[in-house]
Amino acid sequence: MRKKPTILKIETIARTRLFNIESIDLKFSNGVERQYERLRPPSSGAVLVIPMLDNDTVLMIYEYSGGTDRYELALPKGKIDDGETHIEAANRELMEEVGYGANKITFLKTMTLAPGYQSSTTHIMLAEDLYVASADGDEPEPLEIVKHKLSNLDNLVYNDDLTESRSIAALYMAKEILNN
Numbered sequence: 001m002r003k004k005p006t007i008l009k010i011e012t013i014a015r016t017r018l019f020n021i022e023s024i025d026l027k028f029s030n031g032v033e034r035q036y037e038r039l040r041p042p043s044s045g046a047v048l049v050i051p052m053l054d055n056d057t058v059l060m061i062y063e064y065s066g067g068t069d070r071y072e073l074a075l076p077k078g079k080i081d082d083g084e085t086h087i088e089a090a091n092r093e094l095m096e097e098v099g100y101g102a103n104k105i106t107f108l109k110t111m112t113l114a115p116g117y118q119s120s121t122t123h124i125m126l127a128e129d130l131y132v133a134s135a136d137g138d139e140p141e142p143l144e145i146v147k148h149k150l151s152n153l154d155n156l157v158y159n160d161d162l163t164e165s166r167s168i169a170a171l172y173m174a175k176e177i178l179n180n
Helices: 086-098 150-156 165-179
Strands: 006-015 020-027 033-040 046-051 057-065 070-074 077-079 100-112 121-132 144-149
Touching (some): 046 057, 046 100, 057 165, 077 086, 086 121, 100 165, 121 165, 150 165
Parallel strands (some): 046 121
Antiparallel strands (some): 046 077, 057 070, 057 144, 100 121
């Protein structure tokens, strides 16, 4: 039976605009003590939105990614602002990044990125029944918006520009839901 380790101490060892780096002293049920480090975001998570123009056409974006130092093909995403619900954040990000709002937004799943050392969560949201709407975002440059077909997903996931695992997983989830 799994028993979570006892937290003996948590200490912030560094802080940036995006992350708090914490040191955690743990004691496991067998008596072994270890120190872990984790990244803790200063917000209450993020949303990743799958905007569907119809049951087969998804809107995606090219956005510069500092981690890979290149433009990545991905789904719209962003942090949840204080006081926002997942649905409100998804609709706001959709308007900011692709110029649409959605009459129907469905929560699909909460995902983690690297749970061994990162505590951030991303809420995957399916957006349907889109309408034209825009809002000012925080992007430093206009995003390139492209259309792709879920019916061609098996080829799309091998596109060299699409490496973001949350987007790939979300696209498969959307295809499964929309086909059923």
